[in-house]
Amino acid sequence: MGRIVIDKESCKGCSICMEVCPKHLIHPSSETNAHGVNFAEFKDAKNECLGCAICAHSCPDAAITEVYKS
Ligand code: SF4
Numbered sequence: 422m423g424r425i426v427i428d429k430e431s432c433k434g435c436s437i438c439m440e441v442c443p444k445h446l447i448h449p450s451s452e453t454n455a456h457g458v459n460f461a462e463f464k465d466a467k468n469e470c471l472g473c474a475i476c477a478h479s480c481p482d483a484a485i486t487e488v489y490k491s
């Protein structure tokens with residue numbers, strides 16, 4: 422089980438993290454950040470996150486700042 426933290430103000434909304442997550446746990450927010458971007462949002466209602474960090478390693482802007490694995 423894992424968890425990530427996304428810095429919404431650093432997110433450009435490129436969707437790379439959404440495409441690479443094997444569990445499809447990252448989606449565009451319905452809200453926008455200060456840059457007018459529908460930033461990436463992590464939602465894991467069923468505790469499926471693997472803590473694999475593929476998302477964080479794929480983000481070109483290092484907007485996924487923390488990955489926890491337990
Ligand atoms: S750590 Fe892995 S499973 Fe969890 S959100 Fe990132 S890519 Fe998906």
Ligand code: SF4
Nearest residue numbers: 432433435436438480
């Ligand atoms: S890869 Fe990074 S910049 Fe792109 S949508 Fe995901 S968190 Fe945002």
